[in-house]
Amino acid sequence: MNSLLKAKVDPRDVAEILAAIGIVLWRIVTSPEHAVWRDWISLLAVYWIVAVVLKEKRALIPVTAVFGAALMGLYLCGHYPHAVEFLRTVR
Amino acid sequence: MILGLFWMIVAQASVFLASHVLWRKVRCGEPVLDVVQFLLIRLLLISALVVAAGVTGFLAPLPLGLLGAAGLAVMLATGQHLHVQRAPWPPIGRATLALLILLGVRLLLQVWFYAPFVGDVHAYHLPKVAEWVRAGGFTREMGLDPCVTFPSGFELVETWWVVFLHHDVLIEMAGVEFAVLAFAAVAALARRVGLSPAAAALSGGLYLLTPLFAMQATGCLNDAPAAAVVLSLFALAFARVHPVALLLPLALGTGIKGTVIYALPGIALVAWLQRKEAPLRPSSVRWAFSLAVLAAAIGGYWYFRNWLWFGNPTHPMTKDGFDLGGVHVQAGIQWSSLSRNLLELLGDRIYDHHSSYQADCYREAGWGLVVFSVGMLGLILGAREDRGLRVLGGAFALSLISVFTLVSFDGWYGRFVLFFPAVACIAAARLGERSRPIAALVAAGAVLQFGATLVAADTTGPRMMALMSQPWRQRSAEPWLVKDALPPSEPVAVYSTMRSVSYMYYRADFSRNVVYLRVRNAAEMKEEMARRGVRYVYIDVSSPHRKADVQAMVDAGRLRLLTGQLYRLE
Numbered sequence: 001m002n003s004l005l006k007a008k009v010d011p012r013d014v015a016e017i018l019a020a021i022g023i024v025l026w027r028i029v030t031s032p033e034h035a036v037w038r039d040w041i042s043l044l045a046v047y048w049i050v051a052v053v054l055k056e057k058r059a060l061i062p063v064t065a066v067f068g069a070a071l072m073g074l075y076l077c078g079h080y081p082h083a084v085e086f087l088r089t090v091r
Numbered sequence: 092m093i094l095g096l097f098w099m100i101v102a103q104a105s106v107f108l109a110s111h112v113l114w115r116k117v118r119c120g121e122p123v124l125d126v127v128q129f130l131l132i133r134l135l136l137i138s139a140l141v142v143a144a145g146v147t148g149f150l151a152p153l154p155l156g157l158l159g160a161a162g163l164a165v166m167l168a169t170g171q172h173l174h175v176q177r178a179p180w181p182p183i184g185r186a187t188l189a190l191l192i193l194l195g196v197r198l199l200l201q202v203w204f205y206a207p208f209v210g211d212v213h214a215y216h217l218p219k220v221a222e223w224v225r226a227g228g229f230t231r232e233m234g235l236d237p238c239v240t241f242p243s244g245f246e247l248v249e250t251w252w253v254v255f256l257h258h259d260v261l262i263e264m265a266g267v268e269f270a271v272l273a274f275a276a277v278a279a280l281a282r283r284v285g286l287s288p289a290a291a292a293l294s295g296g297l298y299l300l301t302p303l304f305a306m307q308a309t310g311c312l313n314d315a316p317a318a319a320v321v322l323s324l325f326a327l328a329f330a331r332v333h334p335v336a337l338l339l340p341l342a343l344g345t346g347i348k349g350t351v352i353y354a355l356p357g358i359a360l361v362a363w364l365q366r367k368e369a370p371l372r373p374s375s376v377r378w379a380f381s382l383a384v385l386a387a388a389i390g391g392y393w394y395f396r397n398w399l400w401f402g403n404p405t406h407p408m409t410k411d412g413f414d415l416g417g418v419h420v421q422a423g424i425q426w427s428s429l430s431r432n433l434l435e436l437l438g439d440r441i442y443d444h445h446s447s448y449q450a451d452c453y454r455e456a457g458w459g460l461v462v463f464s465v466g467m468l469g470l471i472l473g474a475r476e477d478r479g480l481r482v483l484g485g486a487f488a489l490s491l492i493s494v495f496t497l498v499s500f501d502g503w504y505g506r507f508v509l510f511f512p513a514v515a516c517i518a519a520a521r522l523g524e525r526s527r528p529i530a531a532l533v534a535a536g537a538v539l540q541f542g543a544t545l546v547a548a549d550t551t552g553p554r555m556m557a558l559m560s561q562p563w564r565q566r567s568a569e570p571w572l573v574k575d576a577l578p579p580s581e582p583v584a585v586y587s588t589m590r591s592v593s594y595m596y597y598r599a600d601f602s603r604n605v606v607y608l609r610v611r612n613a614a615e616m617k618e619e620m621a622r623r624g625v626r627y628v629y630i631d632v633s634s635p636h637r638k639a640d641v642q643a644m645v646d647a648g649r650l651r652l653l654t655g656q657l658y659r660l661e
Contacts, residue, residue, distance in 0.1 A: 016475075031438060040463070041437055048471050055475065064468055065528040071464035072536060078444030079460075083543040086447035089552030090545075 013052045020048040038074055043067070092256060098156025099255035105159035106136050108166045111175055116378040119332050119371040122178070123279040123291070127323050130272045131340050134248060135382065138343065138389045141247040141254075148228035152255045181288035190296045190537065197545070198270065201309040202263040204559040206566045206599065209450050209549050212311040213568065213594040215239045217262075220250050221597040221605070224257065231400075235591040235607050237407050237415055240400075242393040244346030245269075245313040258600045260563050263309040266316065270308040273319035273513075274299055279326040281517045284479035290520040293533075297466075297516035300537055302448040303457025303509055305544040310450030313348050318509035320344035321354045321490070325510070328362040329483065332371045337362075338383030346390030349405070350507045353497045357490025364482045412499070416589045416633065421499040432495035432504055440505055447548035452505045458512045461536035465529060466515030469522035480518060487514040569595040576653035577627055583657075584608050584623070586616045587631040596629065613640040617649065620660055628658050 023045040024036060036042040047067045054060040110133040117132070118125045140158075144150040166172065183191075207217055218234035233239040248265035274295035281291035298304060307315035323340045337358075344351030373379040394404035405422075407413045412422040421428060440456040441463060448457060458466075473480035491508045498504050523530035546555050554571055561567070569577075572595065577583060582604035585593050596605050606625050610616045620628060628650075630641055641658075644650040651659050 034438070039438075040441055044467055044471065047468055051472055051475060060472075061526045061529065064472065064522065065526065065532060068465040068468055068529060068532045071468070072460060072532065075442060075460050075463045076539075078442040079447075080539075080543075082444070082447045082548075086548045086552055087543070087546070090556055 102159030276322035342386035342390035469518030
């Protein structure tokens with residue numbers, strides 16, 4: 001705790017986190033029909049916060065892979081029914 | 092056909108060697124960037140030859156072939172070929188090499204098995220090419236569509252690939268030329284931000300797999316070529332080449348599509364942010380300037396022609412834009428367009444969840460799975476960690492904003508920012524280079540995109556299969572519309588008021604005469620057809636009055652509906 005308090009906070013990091021939180025809040029207010037967990041812009045903003053918090057830490061890359069897989073899943077849910085349906089007709 | 096093929100090979104060899112001669116005079120000395128410059132010079136020479144032949148009425152295999160043979164003889168006699176050396180193959184790794192080979196083979200198969208299939212292409216991009224090839228030169232007649240007078244720089248390269256064979260079986264090669272340019276430009280950008288040769292090649296490969304680019308590359312639309320030129324400009328500006336070297340792609344791009352100009356603010360930003368980097372000078376600034384002047388003449392040709400014909404260089408665009416059957420094409424800045432375009436793209440179209448991938452990207456972004464996921468995450472991370480990616484990300488974003496401020500909100504605006512996914516592809520390759528799990532995700536995404544972009548969904552699957560299964564000599568979209576109702580040797584008239592989807596009537600070998608009718612009603616149509624000896628007519632009129640007019644003629648037994656919109660005078 002003591003070390004955390006003593007750690008120097010980079011104002012640029014704070015600005016980035018505030019900007020990312022602002023984006024998430026903006027999406028919640030302006031697009032309530034999109035839940036944060038399936039809203040691409042919000043997910044990228046959340047990842048931005050994670051990238052700032054975990055900068056220079058080894059966990060960042062595995063977390064990035066998890067986010068990447070989740071975004072792929074989100075995309076596939078929307079697009080691939082159409083692609084599969086179309087390709088099925090191509091015979 | 093065999094003689095045409097011979098002249099085509101001679102002309103291609105001549106253009107290749109001439110491009111090499113000029114390239115040696117203007118190259119900047121950075122390997123991947125040199126490839127970009129070579130490809131741009133090649134496209135410039137092709138365009139210049141077609142414009143010169145079109146204006147003088149020598150747009151035919153023999154004159155072009157003889158000119159090519161003469162040029163080739165001079166260059167061989169002066170030993171220019173001795174300077175052509177095999178470039179060392181960069182170490183790009185087996186997996187990336189396999190991806191690139193697969194992509195190359197697929198592109199060539201699509202060139203062979205596709206025939207033009209997109210509505211816009213049949214309406215206004217290609218009827219002019221057909222008229223030029225049939226007439227052996229540029230013609231005033233280019234079809235009835237209001238968009239036929241748009242800049243036609245891409246159509247020049249398409250003409251190059253059809254004029255020798257008098258057949259459009261290789262017309263998609265024009266798109267492949269620009270796909271290679273886009274690949275080289277993306278790889279050059281990736282190398283500049285510090286990626287390895289393998290990751291740079293992967294960046295280019297991923298960009299070619301971007302669904303909208305993949306669909307357009309062999310779809311005969313000019314948005315992918317415009318994006319390729321924008322990426323070339325980014326690559327040259329980012330490497331801080333001499334400003335005169337930027338003029339060639341800028342002028343060439345302006346002649347392809349006006350939206351290239353809309354993306355300039357981002358390119359200017361890159362040039363400014365890179366001003367402290369070591370500059371790259373062309374071997375000869377004077378030669379680079381000469382090529383820029385030639386490019387300006389070729390790119391500006393369409394605007395000059397429109398000014399001569401209509402008194403307006405951007406005809407049919409005016410300061411108020413122009414309307415096209417319910418779609419308004421915007422002129423000038425509109426901030427409301429920016430917010431609507433941006434929010435719709437990032438909030439909805441980016442998911443590509445309305446349909447399968449199409450070349451005209453109706454209500455979709457077409458950026459694909461890799462850009463949507465690892466690409467954008469990589470861009471966020473890369474922008475935080477690396478100045479180069481930060482500069483590129485900011486500049487690409489500025490160009491996107493600039494384009495969105497200048498284009499209307501409609502179903503198709505996404506294709507005007509087709510350059511943007513490139514920076515996310517670079518970021519994805521960069522991440523993949525750092526982590527095996529992420530590399531596996533990128534690979535999985537690439538495989539899925541490869542599968543999903545095998546066939547364009549602009550029309551139905553059975554129609555595409557019917558198109559591809561035709562013998563190559565006859566392969567065309569004509570049977571979709573007319574089935575067997577139109578005898579091959581019969582000319583056909585076109586009577587339409589807005590869109591006239593007419594290219595397929597020319598047939599793959601441009602053997603049919605298509606007569607465009609500028610008439611006010613069905614009676615005038617009949618009179619004009621009789622005067623010009625045409626019995627068959629394709630009718631696509633929009634006003635109820637004109638439709639009723641046509642129906643009255645059908646009811647009276649003077650006109651017979653054969654199929655779809657094809658009629659025969661009785």
